Amino acid sequence: MKRLVVLGAGESGVGTAILAQKEGYDVFVSDMGCIKDNYKEQLTAHSLAWEEKHHTEELILNADEIVKSPGIPGDAPMVKKAVEKGIPILSEIEFAGRYTDARMICITGSNGKTTTTSLIFHILQKAGFSVGLAGNIGRSMALQVATTSPEWFVLEISSFQLENMYDFRANIAVLLNITPDHLDRYDYKMQGYVDAKMRIIRNQQPTDYFIYWKDDEYIEKELKKYDEKAHLCTFADERKEGVTGYAENGSFVLTAPADFTMTVAELALQGRHNVRNSLAAAAAALAAEVPEQTIREGLQDFRGVPHRLEKVGTVDGVHYINDSKATNVDACYYALDAMTTPVVLIIGGKDKGNDYNEILPLVKEKCRALVFLGADNTKLKDFFRSTGITIADTHSMKDCVEACKALAHQGDTVLLSPCCASFDLFNNMAERGNMFKEMVLNRAK
Structure with missing residues (x-):
């Protein structure tokens, strides 16, 4: 029996532990902080072994694999010891992806992730898709994989989660922008943060889509380093060469993955940044083959997300x-x-x-x-x-x-x-x- 250790007993960690147990792993959960009561109850209900306020080395460093909370940095002492021993370190998304055949729409970027993710999820739900919402938003993807069988996942994915993803594949990847953020995590070096964000296209295939903001300072320059096989769809603030989505003179236009038009005034989300988010969401929905009328209705009646304007x-x-x-x-x-x-x-x-x-x-x-x-x-x-x-x-x-x-x-x-x-x-x-x-x-x- 393979042994999986989960570091961090929050939403992603507890979900991972439950899925791992279902898949036949010997599971142990360890958290340096205090575990919230609701998560303790879930762990206990599943008869999962756990500890809090400390890490017991002999119970952790005998793992075949470790899934760590995205909030735990790679230079945390226990993580460094595990790496020195050659124990693979995974993210929840990487682990959960092994046990589902669902198609993945994955959204990352420095800004607009939650709004765009929620908007795409709203449109797919409106279209009647069997879809789960997870990643940095909603319930743990691992827990959903353990308890449900959606045909699609819409995932908001942070740079922290991307760091420990290796075989996971985004069928539709959306990269909204790359601007300075979390530089304290990357030794105050922008390239480290950029490299983490670009992992969103890792493992993409010719049938997949990569949707990104063409005017970003980093994305197109970084793309030259990768053998990206997916269909490329770009969006920008105005029509220009190589752009497949734009909003200009009051018109909201996409020419790929399919033709789509409406007026900017019809969008539920207003403001330049929200028009960009809406372009990305519409492109992703078209790539998922959502009917055009459903996309139009979803863009019109979306109510936004808490804590964002x-x-x-x-x-x-x-x-x-x-x-x-x-x-x-x-x-x-x-x-x-x-x-x-x-x-x-x-x-x-x-x-x-x-x-x-x-x-x-x-x-x-x-x-x-x-x-x-x-x-x-x-x-x-x-x-x-x-x-x-x-x-x-x-x-x-x-x-x-x-x-x-x-x-x-x-x-x-x-x-x-x-x-x-x-x-x-x-x-x-x-x-x-x-x-x-x-x-x-x-x-x-």
Whole structure:
């Protein structure tokens, strides 16, 4: 009996353990932190062995394979010891992919992943496809493989998950963009992050599709290094040579994988970045042979995703928008670019090697005030002090919302678009966004 050790007992880890047990593995789960009660209950219900708050080497380094949580870096001490012993390290997606014949639509990129993934899933569901939603969103892919048999998976895949994928194949791969993010994970070297993103096309075959943004700084240059066999479909902001999808003069146009047109005004998601996401989603749906009318309806009635330019409400004439998913500078750029009123911008959190120069022109053009929200806002204060824009320094959501209330004028927009990860003050970006919404809505009562 092969032995599989799972490092990290979160959504992906517990799902992997359940699938591995079903497939006949001897399974052990180890987490250096505290395992949440609901995951303990699942492990216990399946009679799976687990430990928390420490790693027992003799129970881990005897594994035939290890599946690690994507949040665990490759230089973690136990991972390094396993690599030294020659034990293969896999991602949940790699492991789960062995045990399903489902076709895979895989979406990655620095920004827009969740929106595009959710939109594609919405369209496929609308078309009546048997489809699972997984990866960085939804339920564990491994658990779904263990308990259901969808014919398709739509997967949002991060660079962390791509690092440990080897034989997995994306039938339809979507790469939205590559902009600086998670550089602290890659020794502050952009090439390491780029290499991880490009793994999305690994193992593609001539019957597959690769959909990408043609104007990206890195993708086409990197493609020259690969023997990419799939059909190439590109999208851009305007019609130009080599582009198969664009939005120009109010028209939304695709010429591949099939001809498709509608007006930009019909799209449920507005703003330049969302038009790009919609182009990518429509191309993926066409590649999956979804009927054109269903795609049109899906693009028209999609309701968006929480924490991505989510309208919270208007209080005392001030509009509040929750964009907590904007955990890098490029995402904040898109959010600011979409604003049409003066902005009180909330930024801050766990810095990942950010360069704020990209948003500086938009900050100067659109922001009435900046409210920093983080455990340590020194880098932000040092960078933005020279702008002359009013600044508030806060270290809790309560103080942050109060500062925004004091700084915003009637008709302004308070935009939570932090540029940073949430882990300094919050468990995750969802907790940050939900706390923001709760405090704003409580003010409205």
